[in-house]
Amino acid sequence: MISGNRLFQKVRPDRDAKIFYIFCEGSCRENEYFNYFTEISSKIKLEIIPPNEHQTSPDKLYQAAYLLLIETEDNSDPKYELTLSDEVWFVIDTDEWKDKIGSLLKKCQKHSKWVVAQSNPCFEVWLYYHLHQKKPSFKNMNISKEWKTFVNNSIAGGFDSRKHPIHIESAINNAKCNYSDIGGEPDIACTEVFKLAERFYPFINSIVKEKIDQLRTALHRHNYNYYVLNAPVISDKEFDDRMRELQELEQATADEFCSFNVPEAALRGLAKRGSSRASLSSFNFSNTSHGINISPRISKRCG
Structure with missing residues (x-):
């Protein structure tokens, strides 16, 4: 389920700000997704x-x-x-309106900067590429209902507008890399929404990237504070296994903040066997551009 959240400071657009009018076929997911990016830049x-x-x-x-x-x-x-610099976009799914989209395309050709962005079969294709690099393969990929189920299953907790749209740059690259069309219509598992995103993302990219850096730093601090200061007394082998799991988790969350809420639950599972605190001398710490890197010291017994 998608729900909204104000991650960015609210900023009023300037009077001369470029406006993107986005007309969505869907009334829920599309609307809430694009609302994530409203009022975060004055431009x-x-x-x-x-x-x-x-x-x-x-x-x-x-x-x-x-x-x-x-x-x-x-x-x-x-x-x-409507001013000369403004753009008008229609976000359309091909599943239900395949035979009607041609008429819309012809009408848009009469206007400057009126564009259609199709998704085959539905908008969930665009959501999928926020977190995945490769085109998926599953049964009935031409059916929207199957895509909705697939996206929810392929992303822990389902797509969440409180955090996942922040991966818009990855979505642009992934959707563009996997794009192909047949007679001007996106192939199955392809979307043209990246073309819309390419138009407005340059106005907000520095703001989004700054927020990503802030979240990544906060994530590393969380892992340090929770795991190191509350680690149980365990054997060398188990200690090494758990630290490897922690490092893999940190790498995954550093790459994709969609899992920003995962570390706490995972780390609680790692530490639940004991309550004694591990000695800080059991760990190596190094500063990185994204925060603190934690690694176990070789042959150092915890406890």
Whole structure:
């Protein structure tokens, strides 16, 4: 399940900020995903516009965008004032609207910077690439329902908008690397959402990377404080095994913060056999660019 959380300091967009109008076919996941990036930079504004129950088809989404953005004789005061620098994006799944997307593409060609980003079969393909480098392989990959189940099973706890969207740069690279199309339509397990992300990410990349560094440092401090100061008295072999497991865990979480909430639970499991504290002399410590690196000293018995 996706739920929101304010990880970044809220920043109001400048008056001349570039605006991305994002019209989503889905009313839940897409909306909450893109909301993660709203108001974290003064340089851009993401205006996410979910459909109502009667606007889910590509044609209806286009009609909604036209009404909200384009001034006409019958619509002299649209809700939004579209400028030359602004971009309009339609985030569409191919599963249900495959035969209707062509019409939307033709209509968008009449406007400057109106773009369609398709996912085959659904938006969960984009979510998947935040945490995985390679295209998956499972039964019924052309069915959206199967993708929703697969993504939830392949990510511990399911995709969570409180932390996973921070991997947007990885998602761009992974989705782009695995992208292929057939007649202009994304192949199965491919998505064009990376094209949208490529457009707005440069405005926020320094902010996102700074937050990643902060989280990575906090993670290493957590592992040091919890494991070293509360480690049980164990044998040399078990000590070495547990330290290897800890190092693997640290490496995994350093690479992917999606597991930021995992270390505490894992470390509790490592330490639950005993309550005595390990001597700090049993460990080697070294400073790294991401925090403190912990490793056991060779032939040093803990306890």
